[in-house]
Amino acid sequence: MSATPVVILTGAGRGIGLAILQHLLSLPTPPNILAVTRTITPALKSLSATHPSSSSDLETISIDLSTPPQELTSDIKSLIIDVAISRWGRIDTLILNHGTLDPVKKIVDSDGEEWERTFRTNFLSNVEIVRAGMGELRRKGGRVVMVSSGAAVGAYTGWGAYGASKAALNHFNQTLALEEPDVTTVAIRPGVVDTDMQKALREVHGSVMKPEEHAKFVNLKKSGGIVKPEDVGAVLGNLGMRAEKSLSGKFLTWNDDALAAYR
Template sequence: MVEFTPVIILTGSGRGIGFAILQYLLGLPNPPNILATSRNISAIEPLAAAHKNLEVISVDFSAPSSELKTIIPDVVIHTAVSRWGRIDALLLNHGTLDPIAKVDVAALEDWESNYRVNFLSNVELIRNALPELRKSNGRIVLVSSGASSIYFTGWGAYGSTKAALNHLNSTLALEEPSITTIAIAPGIVDTDMQAALRGVHGKVMSSGENAFFNSLKENNSMVKPEDVGAVLANLALQVEKALSGKYLNWDDEILSSYRTRL
């Protein structure tokens, strides 16, 4: 059997969960080839200089749809295939919380931007990667959120995009039987997004909601990026077919085997 190194496209890799995923993958004894995207690549460019198996590209997924239709196939997909000849997994982690605003005051343009980042860009990435993923019997890991089914004041845009992502996950499992697709809720992770939530968006949420998020930080009870990052990375490398189409919490018992280093 011919040995090959799998190729993973990882989005949102510049900070938080995505950066933790990238560090985990690079630290494996036999790391995959990785195409890592981020809007700001300053934190990951030094890693590319040190790791021959890492390619870094700056991509702004909030760009107009007309631009994404060019950037995604001509830059992201093309770079992975031209360099390594295949795509084995998509680990789609990029996203934005904004706008945090009640429906009666939220601007439609802000909702449109949120949907481009959190949902439509994922659709376009998947659509363009499908030919390669079919060849490799590949994997798609979607980073969803508990906000898809738990509701907070002002979170209408973010939560509804994550609910749409879960539906997309199940649809792909039905339509693409050769590809394994899974959506994962990472829990409330100690990242810059949570810091912004506590510091900027508290005035939109109710006092009880605001107190809840502050208490998580004060009690040191948030999920560590490296813990959930390891699970997501392992799923991208070897998720079992029986999990295709499922939406799971990152610490679900069924995922216990993915919580240890490969």
């Protein structure tokens, strides 16, 4: 059994998740990391080559977390939880970063299947991962870091499914803090981060959003006001390693004063 903390990180292949992974691996004493992703990206392959599994610090798993619950529950246990326990004998932290913005459509133009897929990805899969890993998290006094969104508390045209799923994630975080006092859980709003999602908002979804909504994201990019993935990734990674109990159940922006010690 490893004495080194074990982190399960989802959505690790690109954007914020990749930045979290790079930060964790750069620590003086990096944790053991199970990097979970739908697609093994070139960047993730490169990191895996630099940190081969024989060094006991990084292993990658490919899984589609939009899978229907009856299949996903079994996959999460066998492909994520059991793999981490079998390899390292413990789970200390879940950093739940995966998600999808789609469908970017007005409510009347979307359908139930699209909303269901969004909720499976952004919400229900997180519930299942937490449920499956809770025994280990309780045993280790572990941490759960959920990547939420400002869309959970503020609406944009066409973002209904995404915003609702993130609002559900926030409530899940609050409830988990009440029900599991031995586990520290926090939901973080990462801000407008320079990722593929933001590129799609600027270049693809402008016809759905109101002009002023679309202009906000275009202007943030032009002005340099967009958040760098490595900046928010460092905060999320540090929270995964040492979030204090006083943060449990809170929904905070990544650069909130309460998180100054994690930047």
